[in-house]
Amino acid sequence: MNMSDKVKKIFETEDIEFIDLKVCDLHGRLHHLSLPYSEAVLKKMMTEGVGFDGSSYGFRRVENSDMIMKPDLNTCMIDPFREAKTISCFTRVFNTDEQNTPYQYDLRNMALEAERLLQKYGIAHKSMWGPEFEFYILNAVEFQVNANESFIRIESDEQFGFNGYHIANPFDLYDDFRDEATRLLIKAGISVKYHHHEVGNKGQQEIEIFFDDLLNSADHIILTKYILHNLAAQKDLKLTFMPKPIYQQAGSGMHLHHFLLNQQKKNIFYRKGGYANLNQTALYYIGGILKHAPALCAFTNPTTNSYKRLVPGVEAPTAINFGQANRASCVRIPRYVKNVQETRFEYRPPDATANPYLALT
Structure with missing residues (x-):
């Protein structure tokens, strides 16, 4: 698992009960999915991801709507508005093919691609x-x-x-x-x-x-x-x-x-x-x-x-x-x-x- 020292400290020092995964839909509305936290659950999320209905986000048609989200651990924070101690993070979205390739139109993936193109064409870093x-x-x-x-x-x-x-x-x-x-x-x-x-x-x-x-x-x-x-x-x-x-x-x-x-x-x-x-x-x-x-x-x-x-x-x-x-x-x-x-x-x-x-x- 790739996480910063700051995030490692959160997991080590806080008595985490839930991990909350946040995803934006195409309109910029925030959605979330909460899972009871354990190290085993976190490892499984990082390797296999969490399945969800991509059609409800506007990412896919109903006939082919299965997708996977994986947490970006470097975006973790303690959610100040949850009664239970909850660590919250943004995610990246992946396809359900054999390689779990990144979903091309995932909003956070698109931002990363824009930065990559900026570098590729020598405009800026x-x-x-x-x-x-x-x-x-x-x-x-x-x-x-x-x-x-x-x-x-x-x-x-x-x-x-x-x-x-x-x-x-x-x-x-x-x-x-x-x-x-x-x-x-x-x-x-x-x-x-x-x-x-x-x-x-x-x-x-x-x-x-x-x-x-x-x-x-x-x-x-x-x-x-x-x-x-x-x-x-x-x-x-x-x-x-x-x-x-x-x-x-x-x-x-x-x-x-x-x-x-x-x-x-x-x-x-x-x-x-x-x-x-x-x-x-x-x-x-x-x-x-x-x-x-x-x-x-x-x-x-x-x-x-x-x-x-x-x-x-x-x-x-x-x-x-x-x-x-x-x-x-x-x-x-x-x-x-x-x-x-x-x-x-x-x-x-x-x-x-x-x-x-x-x-x-």
Whole structure:
């Protein structure tokens, strides 16, 4: 079994009762399967895998739906929301042929393949991603649609009439929530850059995490959403990543900061004196993204609600262009970045309804 020293320590020091296997479907929804833990069970999982119905995930047709999942032990963490001591990890999906070959369209396998192609064609050794999470915390949400009536009612304890960006107490009601979420994220192995209140004055929040490679970043996006949703449920709050949950309030995006590293772990986008200190490779890279921006929306903005956010006047991207410090552009180049190793751009259209494995790949 291949596992890091950190994971070995978890198995050796914690009284584990269950091991929980997590898999994302094609929509980015998280599913899980729990098994009573023992060393024998773990060894069998690693060698034979655990069978499941791939058709329910959208991976296969019903007529040929048997698949296998195997845990990726380097993603293990203690699940803070389970009463029993449970170690949780992401998995990889395999076919049920004689060799148990990796399933080509398994989302985590696709992320690994994207990184492999990046290396194969000599573009870079690794891509680095830094997601921002914008979301609303609400006190109650009710809705009804039938032959006699239709309504939606959203209640928020935050009721101030001005821009909420970085607003301080007593107006920021959920800084303690964000503190607790940050502690849980760090325990789960996710490095947090900062958190703050966002523009929306009905409970909009932001948490930003540090850069990591493609697969880890996609895993971290799924895990961050899992932690935030479950923490809100514990506190009887409603948390939503909907891009535009409230009319005339700021929308919630999942902006993706992004750069590439070579084999020597040096940023390949930097050139002193170039536009925004970017070299030709970076500009071509941005050009490719802008050329395909409408098609990318299928992966980065997959819901009808996504497009209610992309309107003028609310700091949302509405132009297929790039520019320094321009939050109306698809691609913003942060002007405040001074560290050469973090020379980058921010792709602003995505929102958190996206499947991150597809959006990043």
